[in-house]
Amino acid sequence: MALLQLILSPSSSSPPHQPSINPSTSAPTTLNPNWKLLFGPPLVFRSLLSRRFQRLSSLRCSASSFPENHHTNQPKFDDVVELPLFPLPLVLFPGAILPLQIFEFRYRIMMHTLLQTDLRFGVIYSDAVTGTADVGCVGEVVKHERLVDDRFFLICKxxxxxxxxxxxxxxxxxxxxxxxxxxRPSGNEDLExxxxxxxxxxxxxxxxSNRLNGKPEKEAHDLRRNLFPTPFSFFVGSTFEGAPREQQVLLELEDTATRLKREKETLKNTLNYLTAASAVNDVFPSS
Known part of the structure; x- marks a missing residue:
């Protein structure tokens, strides 16, 4: 399968967070294998963007269910609460859909507890290099299936x-x-x-990307689907599969304008790369 390259700006090379949690336990297995992609040269990461964009509907959060203040039962933001955590080698964004398979005993215990309470837990990025991040996203179980061997299949949002x-x-x-x-408020920035x-x-x-992969160059219409700028910025971040550290940076930003600008720069660099690759392909089709 052909992989699309996204070109990061120099400022995108490392996440700002300092890992603060270093659990020795292994994480539950996710059904999405994209985090295993190999990385290319410095400042370049590979992503299955073309595949991801073909299934936008699976990650789409509608404007009615995910407005600017997205959760109808949103907690007070000065609250301190206890939350069970799933360390995973991926990043979950508000509004995104995450399938999980739960088979480790400790996480099956957690699932039994969650099914009797509010079905909400924390998904937090962890890898062998950077450790475990200190910023994550709540995953709410919207569908689940318990198998005869006590494993669980989950769909979380x-x-x-x-x-x-x-x-x-x-x-x-x-x-x-x-x-x-x-x-935080973005000041005088024009978020729209x-x-x-x-x-x-x-x-x-x-x-x-479609052109380079030999697919019809169909126009992608209305990717925002009436999303406000903040949830749209999270949606864009969720499409950067294969680059979890960059996704973690985007998740941790607390300013919508800054997040959108960073995503714009990444997409702009990617477009420049694809334009050059397309030109080379036109001259040397066999390559």
Whole structure:
């Protein structure tokens, strides 16, 4: 399968967070294998964007269910609450859909508890290099299937973001105290204009990606689907599969304008790369 390259700006090379949680336990297995993609040269990451864009509907959060203040039962953001955590080698964004398979005993215990409570847990990025991040996203179980061997298949939807303030316990699974995060006002920034610019670059990236992959250059219409700028910025971040550290940076940003600008720069660099690749392909079709 052909992989699309996204070109990161120099400022995108490392995430701003300092890992604060280092559980020795292994994470549950996710059904999405894209995090295993190999990375290319410095400042370049590979992503299955073309595949992801073909199934936008699976990640789409409608404007009616995910407005600017996206969760109808949104907690007070000065609250400190306890939250069970799933460390995973991927990043969950508000509004995104995440399928999971739960088979480890400790996480099956957690699932039994969640099914009797509010079905909400924290998904937090973790890898062997950077450790475990201190900012994550709540995953709410919207569908589940319990198998005869007590494994679980879950479909989760991202809700509000959180920052870990302290670890309450590590056994049988991680539980942490967290504060909720929300974006600060973006001042005089024109968020609508920024969101429209990002949407435009996404459409061009999709078109050229399809061309390079030998697919029809169909125009991608209305990627925003009436999303407000903040949830749209999370949606864009969720499409950057294969680059979890960059996704973590986007998740941690607390300013919608800054997030959209960073995404715009990444998509712009990617478009420049695809344009050059397309030109080479026109001259040397066999390559």
């Amino acid at each position: 991202g809700q509000e973001r959180f920052r870990v303030t302290s670890i309450v316990r590590t056994k049988p699974y991680l539980v942490a105290e967290v504060n909720w995060l929300e974006d 204009e920024l969101a429209n610019d990002v949407e435009g670059y996404m459409k061009d990236v999709i078109r050229l």
